[in-house]
Amino acid sequence: MASQQTQLTAMSKGWNIVEKTIAVLIALASLFVLYNEVSIVAGILSENSVVKTSATYNQLFKTHHLPIIVSILGLFGGCMMLFNDKKGWMMSLIATAMFCILFYLSSRSNSTDKTLPFASFYKSYGITSIICFVLFLLLLWKPLRTKYRPTSKNWMWLAGIVILLIIDKMIF
Secondary structure, rough: OOHHHHHHHHHHHHHHHHHHHHHHHEEEEEHHHHHHHHHHHHHHHHOOOHHOOOOOHHHHHHHHHHHHHHHHHHHHHHHHHOOOOHHHHHHHHHHHHHHHHHHHHHHHHOOOOOOOOOHHHHHHHHEEEEHHHHHHHHHHOOHHHHHHOOOHHHHHHHHHHHHHHHHHHHOO
């Protein structure tokens, strides 16, 4: 009986380490994506490239708003998950699902555009998409679902937000 409880405690500690590692990875990846997106937008705005390339502010917004929103969501989700917050776990699920979709779509569209200077670089986004999918699956693993005990209402919110963000991506 005591060895079984020791084994469960060891397994719990193992999943706690996995959970914290995933949280840190999500927070760091989100911070990286957020930094890149903001620096791209700031670079375009500071160089007046919007005027030079005849791009509009609306086009700039359409292109970069979703990755910025998802990055902020992932940054807060990863940080909150470090403190065992259920909402952080839910935000991390949404962020990893959306990163998976965004990186996959970006990989598909940008790797075929030969006019881009680093078109082959965008093929690596496919690997990043797979990594995000693996993180998403790890977040759905039974020990984490048991820990955070999502209700059917939580699953509805998760699905609704992801569907809303996918529709946003399709429209813009």
